[in-house]
Structures are given as C-alpha cells and as structure tokens.
Amino acid sequence: MDILAIESSCDETAAAVIRDGREIISSVVATQIEEHKLYGGVVPEIASRRHCESIVGVVSEALEKAGKTAAEVDAIAVSYAPGLIGALLVGVNFAKGLALSLGKPLIPVHHIRGHIAANYLAHPELEPPYICLIVSGSHSHIVKVNGYTDFEIVGQTVDDAAGEAFDKAARAMGYPYPGGVHIDKAAQSGDRKKYQLPHPHTANQYDFSFSGLKTAVINLIHNAKQKGEEIDVNSLAACFQYTVSDILTTKFIQAAKESGYKTLALAGGVAANSGLRTMLEQRAQYNGMTVYVPPISLCGDNAAMIGCQAFYEYQAGHVAGADLNAVATMRLDSVTW
Numbered sequence: 324m325d326i327l328a329i330e331s332s333c334d335e336t337a338a339a340v341i342r343d344g345r346e347i348i349s350s351v352v353a354t355q356i357e358e359h360k361l362y363g364g365v366v367p368e369i370a371s372r373r374h375c376e377s378i379v380g381v382v383s384e385a386l387e388k389a390g391k392t393a394a395e396v397d398a399i400a401v402s403y404a405p406g407l408i409g410a411l412l413v414g415v416n417f418a419k420g421l422a423l424s425l426g427k428p429l430i431p432v433h434h435i436r437g438h439i440a441a442n443y444l445a446h447p448e449l450e451p452p453y454i455c456l457i458v459s460g461s462h463s464h465i466v467k468v469n470g471y472t473d474f475e476i477v478g479q480t481v482d483d484a485a486g487e488a489f490d491k492a493a494r495a496m497g498y499p500y501p502g503g504v505h506i507d508k509a510a511q512s513g514d515r516k517k518y519q520l521p522h523p524h525t526a527n528q529y530d531f532s533f534s535g536l537k538t539a540v541i542n543l544i545h546n547a548k549q550k551g552e553e554i555d556v557n558s559l560a561a562c563f564q565y566t567v568s569d570i571l572t573t574k575f576i577q578a579a580k581e582s583g584y585k586t587l588a589l590a591g592g593v594a595a596n597s598g599l600r601t602m603l604e605q606r607a608q609y610n611g612m613t614v615y616v617p618p619i620s621l622c623g624d625n626a627a628m629i630g631c632q633a634f635y636e637y638q639a640g641h642v643a644g645a646d647l648n649a650v651a652t653m654r655l656d657s658v659t660w
C-alpha cells in the first residue's frame with residue numbers, strides 16, 4: 324500500500340510516499356527556519372502563509388521522486404493534530420481536497436504518533452510493545468506503545484517541552500533559533516561540571532519540568548553580566564545539555580524498569596541531541612535494555628513518519644470523512660477526528 328503523506332504542523336512543509344508503513348519511496352521537507360530565525364521563533368501567521376505557498380510544489384516533488392501520480396497512490400494521510408492551527412489547516416485542507424477529488428481514503432495522523440513511528444522506518448525489527456521517550460519542540464512524553472495505535476502516557480512535561488527549554492536557554496546564550504543544535508555543538512567543547520543547575524521536582528515522578536532549569540540558565544547569565552563576569556558558554560551549554568539528558572534518561576529508564584519494558588525508543592526533534600543519544604544508549608545498555616533511535620534525518624518534522632503511522636492507523640480502520648478538521652491540542656492516547 325502506497326500512502327502519500329502530508330505534514331504542515333509547524334515550520335516544515337513536508338510530503339512523502341511510504342510503502343506498507345516501512346519503506347520510504349520519497350520524502351521532501353521544505354523548512355522555513357531561515358525566515359522564523361529573524362524573529363527568534365516561529366511566527367504562526369508566517370508559517371501558515373509559507374505552507375500555502377510551498378505545499379503544491381512539495382507534494383508534486385514527493386510524487387515525482389516516487390515516480391507516481393497522485394492517482395496512483397492508495398491513500399492520502401495528513402498530520403491534523405496537534406500543532407499551530409493555521410499551519411495544520413493548510414495540510415488538512417490540501418489533503419482533503421486531494422482525497423476527495425481522487426476518491427482515495429483520507430487518513431488522519433496525530434503528529435506525535437508520527438514522531439514515534441519514525442523509528443519503524445529505520446528499524447524493520449521494531450514492533451510494539453515498547454516504551455518511548457518523545458522529546459520535541461512542543462512535547463516531552465514517556466509513552467507505553469502497547470500496539471501501533473494503542474498508547475498510554477506515563478509522564479509528560481508540566482511546563483516547557485525539552486526542545487522549548489533548549490531553544491530558550493540557547494537564546495539566552497546568544498544563539499539563533501532553533502538553538503538546540505547550537506547547544507549540542509557548543510557542549511562538545513565544554514566542561515559539564517563547571518556550573519550547578521537544578522533538577523526540578525515534579526509531583527508525578529515520571530513527569531518533567533524544564534521551566535525552572537531554563538530560568539536558572541537565564542539568571543546565571545544575567546547575574547554574571549551584572550557583575551561583569553565572563554560566562555564560559557561552551558561549559559554552560561554542556562551543563563545544560565547534561566542536566567536535561569540526565570533528567571530525561573533517569574525518568575525514562577525508571578519508567579521502563581517499573582513497567583517491565585526492555586525495549587526502548589527515542590523520538591522527536593530533541594532525539595537528534597548527541598549527548599542525550601549517548602547517555603540513553605549507555606544507560607540502557609547498563610540496564611540490559613535495547614534502545615532504538617531514529618536517524619537524525621527522521622528526528623525533526625517530516626512527512627515520512629506521518630505516512631508510516633498512517634499505514635497502521637488505516638489498518639485500525641481510522642479513516643476520516645470530508646468534515647476532517649485540524650486540532651491544535653490533542654492527547655496522543657485518545658484521538659478523535
């Protein structure tokens with residue numbers, strides 16, 4: 324089954340053709356980052372307008388690279404929740420129009436479920452059940468993946484997402500948006516023991532809180548400036564990255580132990596972080612667990628992961644009608660459309 328998938332939930336317009344949920348026939352991602360960089364973050368209205376301009380070209384390129392016409396694919400899938408509402412609406416309406424005009428099934432895909440599915444594209448042997456840590460620009464979740472469309476949230480952030488904390492801390496350090504990757508690079512030549520950063524407490528031991536940690540970095544920089552002291556940015560980046568990775572992996576490994584899972588997966592934009600990947604792999608190995616991480620190219624937003632999850636949603640009978648709408652906020656364990 325060949326699925327044409329569309330993704331437009333934030334600042335990437337993407338389309339892909341995926342075969343039987345596991346094989347990437349083509350994948351095209353048009354990023355808007357350079358434009359949002361000017362404003363220090365994603366400007367929702369600009370994002371919607373750029374999706375409008377790019378979507379025809381991106382979808383055409385994905386079909387062309389796959390050597391197919393739209394009439395030759397078996398279904399159309401779209402990321403419809405959660406995300407920026409104006410941005411999502413562009414993809415949803417485009418997919419809806421295409422599905423209706425071609426008489427193809429329309430498969431609604433939850434964006435975070437898509438991030439989790441990115442691992443299936445890289446690891447043919449990976450199948451549920453397993454436990455997954457999803458860390459992106461707007462989400463941080465520990466989720467039991469009991470089946471391809473059966474999820475149970477174990478913990479989530481109570482304030483900032485991990486990626487959001489990376490981006491805000493990076494901004495305070497003087498890096499452009501999105502700052503996660505700059506912290507990652509700077510951390511490689513820093514001393515992670517140079518600064519003391521807090522490990523914020525949460526009522527549920529598997530929830531996360533990154534707001535206090537981000538504020539601690541901002542205050543540290545502010546206080547140093549007031550005193551005329553130099554900040555060793557590489558070391559601050561290393562301390563921040565180590566602390567976030569330590570919080571994420573400690574809770575994730577503990578959740579896996581408590582629920583008896585030996586198979587772990589990492590997903591989302593922050594899964595590209597080298598410190599987090601290494602720490603999780605080492606700690607998982609130490610605990611006799613297997614950890615799957617997506618290749619860097621599938622960590623950030625893309626449509627291949629949407630096409631992958633769509634295959635399993637379709638098998639579960641999840642097909643939308645002409646009244647499909649975009650939804651800004653939706654839990655991944657209780658989807659509706």
Ligand code: KG4
Pocket residue numbers: 333458459460461462485486487489490501502503504507591592593594595596597622623624
């Ligand atoms: O999944 P994603 O592309 O978009 C959302 O669905 O939110 O995640 C984007 C986030 C940004 O916050 C970005 O800074 C972060 O992923 N990110 C990283 C790295 N690469 C991307 N954070 C830390 N280290 C990285 N190497």
Ligand code: ZN
Pocket residue numbers: 434438459460592623624
């Ligand atoms: Zn995402």
